[in-house]
Amino acid sequence: MKCRQCEETIAGTGCTRNGVCGKTAAVAEAQDRLIQSLIILSKGTVDGKVGPEAIEDIDSRAVDGLFMTLSNTNFDLEAIENAFKANKKFIGDLGLECGLCAASPEEIGIDSYDKNADLRSLKELLLAGIKGMAAYYHHAKVLGYTDPEVPAFIRKALASLRADLTADALVALNMECGSVGVKCLALLDKANTETYGTPSPCTVNTGVGKNPGILITGHDLKDLKMLLEQTQGTGVDVYTHGEMLPANAYPELRKYPNLRGNYGGAWYKQKTEFASFNGPILATTNCVLIPPEEYKGRLFTTGVAGVPGVRHIDADADGNKDFSELIEMAKKCSPPQEIDNVNLTVGFGHAAVLGLADKIIDAVKAGAIKRFVVMAGCDGREKPRSYYTDFAQSLPKDTVILTAGCAKYRYNKLDLGDIGGIPRVIDAGQCNDCYSLVVIAQALAKAFGTDVNGLPLSFNISWYEQKACLVLLALLSLGVKDIMLGPRLPVFLTPRITKVLVDTFGIKANGEVAGDMQILHIQ
Incomplete structure (x- = not known):
């Protein structure tokens, strides 16, 4: 075995007997x-x-x-x-x-x-x-x-x-x-x-109700829609987890009263958060971990996801799935144990932000917003990732964070405030919604008569797995330069190939917060 496809590799070289995952x-x-x-x-x-x-x-x-x-x-x-x-x-x-x-x-x-x-x-x-x-x-x-x-x-x-x-x-x-x-x-x-309709800004509560619940994690919105339909009127609430948080912003999903809110944070915390949830958990895509016995019997997978010894829900010939087994299990479970109780603001896809374009442009021209920082990508369990929390907290109050993906869990519960009603953390959604960030940046560049690289815009992106690699290549293909990447560069990049990326695109590895802010022209 030799696997080095993700950021989390043994000794920074690759997993050889068993993966860290x-x-x-x-x-x-x-x-x-x-x-x-x-x-x-x-x-x-x-x-x-x-x-x-x-x-x-x-x-x-x-x-x-x-x-x-x-x-x-x-x-x-x-x-x-x-x-x-x-x-x-x-x-x-x-x-x-x-x-x-x-x-x-x-x-x-x-x-x-x-x-x-x-x-x-x-x-x-x-x-x-x-x-x-x-x-x-x-x-x-x-x-x-x-x-x-x-x-x-x-x-x-x-x-x-x-x-x-x-x-x-x-x-x-x-x-x-x-x-x-x-x-x-x-x-x-x-x-x-x-x-599911155009996402619009809304608040999502992270507390819990008195009903038993089903927790859904991953990225598949179709699975969530089917689960919401099947749990209506059953006395079972549905909670989103991880990358499912942005689903709460879609009007065709949030119209269901049994969509209770979001539970927990990023994928790597699931072994403790799934245990305290008490009810069944549905893993729809990637970002699932091999479960301990404590909740293994309550975990279900579907789609391409799979864990040995865990029940898998298949789709029928028409793509429909029967979640009745989860619903009946949930009815016999205790309500979730509360982790925290805060309100998160989500739903700032490109349509919502472009609706605020005039307000944002005026704030930039007036000097109220000095810089935008794209802090999108993946979160992970390694301690050095506290860097992203420190970075967000250290940003000047005239700086706005643009985010998508589970990287946001490092700072989306911080009280960073707003600038004239514009949130300082603009959450575009799942990792695939990095596309929204590109659309936003291109629209702002057009408004200011420049290109993306000419905007007061910095990129400090965290990566963990291969979807982040695709997003990086997408940004590079659009001509975006001077991207800071961390918490370390992919180990499959040789020194020579890394030099090509540095020389051609200005790729940088992040390091220490204060120094990185200077490199990214944040004052």
């Missing part, structure tokens, strides 16, 4: 085989050996298969092996060679992508990018929104992992990944807003 060597190898089967299928389409009649099937396998291998998504060895076996059979049915399917772990792991460390580094960055892209495309697709350009690029990128390409060609592929990623994020934004 709990992934075993057997699961890691099964995921590698699953990816190799997707490479073979994708290469078949690129080489013209697979006809157009099989493309849709291959695309579905690639999108869901890559999503299964995302960090903290699926730990179920049997589920991953079953996906691989289905692909292997399909490869045979198509008459393709499947030599890699029977290869040794050394021949299918990350070191097998290229013997040249720098080329392999670029391929690992590309693989991380398309894993993130697959996750976002999956969410759009389940809502009926598709764009053939996205899965076509995923196939192209997968095939390139086994191709003999130059560094320039791989850099170009990574930039193309970012460009297609922007389109993918825009597609998901459209899917969510047209299905």
Whole structure:
């Protein structure tokens, strides 16, 4: 086993026996085989050996298969092996060679992508990018929104992992990944807003009620909608957790009176927060941890998520899911134990913020707002991540934070106030809603007659897993420069490739708060 796809790697080099996340060597190898089967299928389409009649099937396998291998998504060895076996059979049915399917772990792991460390580094960055892209495309697709350009690029990128390409060609592929990623994020934004309405600012309470509850975590809004429909009138409340917090801002979701509020914080705290919740928990996507026995019997997974020994809720042929088992369990459980009781302001997607554009522009011209800081991305459990709390608290009071993703949990419960009625923390939503931050920045740049890099705007982004890599590539493809990244740079980037990113895009690693503020021109 050698895994270094996320920020949390053993000794900052990579996990070799068991992952910090709990992934075993057997699961890691099964995921590698699953990816190799997707490479073979994708290469078949690129080489013209697979006809157009099989493309849709291959695309579905690639999108869901890559999503299964995302960090903290699926730990179920049997589920991953079953996906691989289905692909292997399909490869045979198509008459393709499947030599890699029977290869040794050394021949299918990350070191097998290229013997040249720098080329392999670029391929690992590309693989991380398309894993993130697959996750976002999956969410759009389940809502009926598709764009053939996205899965076509995923196939192209997968095939390139086994191709003999130059560094320039791989850099170009990574930039193309970012460009297609922007389109993918825009597609998901459209899917969510047209299905559930345009998010609008609202407050979400983190306290608890007297009814028993079901906690839903992850990112899948369709699962939440089905759960809300099925719990109506049952006396069971529904609480969001983690990246589900922004769901409260969608009018078609918050109209349900049984949507009680948000419980807990970022994904890494779930082992204590899930225990105190008392009721059943539904994990819909990535950001699920292997549970202790204390609440393992109350945890359910669905979609691409999976944990061994945990019940999985499958969809029927029409995409519907039956959550009656969770509801009946919840009725027998005690209400949640309160963690805190505060009101969080959410719902500042691009439509809401652009509605305040004149007010924001006037505040900038008047000097009331001196700078915007994008503090988006992922949270994590390592102690150095307290940096982001310290950074937010140290910002001058004329600075506004733009955020999306679970990184916000480091500071969204701080009392940072507002500037003339404009919140100092503008929360655009889930990690995919970083697209909203780009739209906001582009609109402000147009208003001031400049580009994004000419705005009083700084980027201090935290990353943990592969979706953040896709967002980073998306920003770079749009020409955004001087992004500060932390709490450390991806370990799969070699010194030479890191230098390319630094020289070309001004990528910086964050360090100490006061010094970083000077680097980011925050006074």
